[in-house]
Amino acid sequence: MAVVAIETDSPGTDASRDRALPPSMVERMTLILDAFDAPSTRLTLEQVTRTTRLPRSTAHRILDQLVRLRWLSHSSSGYALGTRALNLGGTGGSHLELREAAAAVLHELQVRTGMVAHLAILDGADVRYLDKIGGRFAATVPSRVGGRAPAQCTALGKAMLAWLPAEQVEDRIMPTLGRQTSRTICDLVALHRELGRIRERNGLAFERGECFSEISCVAVAIRGPEGPEAAISLVGDAHTALERVAPLVAAAARQVTRELYPMVRLRTAEPA
Template sequence: MSALSAEPGQAAPARRELPPSMVERMTLIIDAFDGRFTHLTLEDVARCTHLPRSTAHRILDQLVRLNWLEHSSLGYSLGRRALGRGDGSHGEIRAAAAPLLHNLQMRTGLVVHLAVLDGPEVFYLDKVGGRFALSVPSRVGGRAPAHATAVGKAILAWLEPERVEELVDGKIVRLTSRTIGDIATLHQELNRIRRRQGLAFERGESFPGISCVAAAIRGHEGPVAGISLVGDARTPLEKVAPLVVDAARQASLALFPGLDNPRGRSRHAARVPGGTWSPETMNRWLALGQDDDWL
């Protein structure tokens, strides 16, 4: 008897049958993603689906080309087609941020935005504000170039530089004389935002006379959205900046419980800033950009 034969009374391991059709295999791969924040590597997908690695890679490439999935340095994640183009797929973010947006508006009297990144643009999920809201040319469901908005730059700052170039390079347009006009300047600005622990400013880059301050809502594997406060050119944004950072931090923890626990974070995650900033800390961070036209 061959040494490879099964022992008497012991059944040979059953070979797992692969789905016969391409549609079934594509569905199997998409079903491996638990939600919009899930990132999987090629090895993860092959293990979850039991597909050969080469087969999984070929199908993943097709799904990325068709916008069912996205691919970044963090791995594969659900794309625009899988999530839908409306704000229905963003309900969890809106629900977590809603009380924080209302509180920000009540405390500052300014317009508050909640937005997500969609390609080279930001997509506005929510807008809360009083009478001044009519003077701010934004709307729920509207879009704006990410590089020209504080909320867009706050999100871009936590992406890998290669991912930023993939999203934005070649799509940079000037909306005003103060808009960033090239990828090199954008990288410099994003670096300054990271040095300010994620705090982004914008003064007249989208619309003359409008200024904003923003911070990103971050998850275990990167940014998922951003919150901004919007005022006119005279608004002292430095005074309200700590409130924006604190709101973004609270939204991050509401969406991702345990994010501030080092053991609960992935190696890709950036640490969520601590509590509200002290005036001394605020002044020290803002001093990094005092000679900066973009601050």
């Protein structure tokens, strides 16, 4: 007869009942990793326990091992896929430090506003999304981790393009300059004027229906010693009062910048 291992948590915890566990450690680790069903998924210990039905102490011990082995990462906002898992999935573990530095900030932005929070980088003429955190509204926002969007018509892209030399902007954007909606900026002169306005606002970039007609967005770049490294944004519907949440996005970008590049000094971004 097969023997099934039984493990219990210490008395007084929420998961103190005995439970039948998968018989091997590999199966238990797989059960936990399967709970992270997308590169942007972030779970607390309690959420992992509920999803896997493992005792809390067992889940915590395995999570610690997965973090040490870099299958998962851990921050104040919970657990997420780590370098090894992201590399296997082809989602770019080279930006793990950036994702980890921004994780708690994105989580706080989403909780405080109820909007969708993004982290993205410039990749040629596009932005590439490294993280996306949101509630029910997230399903209506046509973005995904690892996905792309044209830089010239997203707040994320414009926030980063504003801090590049004009010739670099043109080299990136000119070959693919095109229209997404009736509000997309499709002229280089107009785009440079827009980027100038962003610099005058100390980095605040707005986008209302330029990429998707029903979406509005505000973003601020994370700037390193050599220029823009990434950007953080909040996304709402077309009627969202972006100016109300803009200071929160600016503060979030400054916080991540200070953590990653403590020698960089940025001016405070405020709505115009």
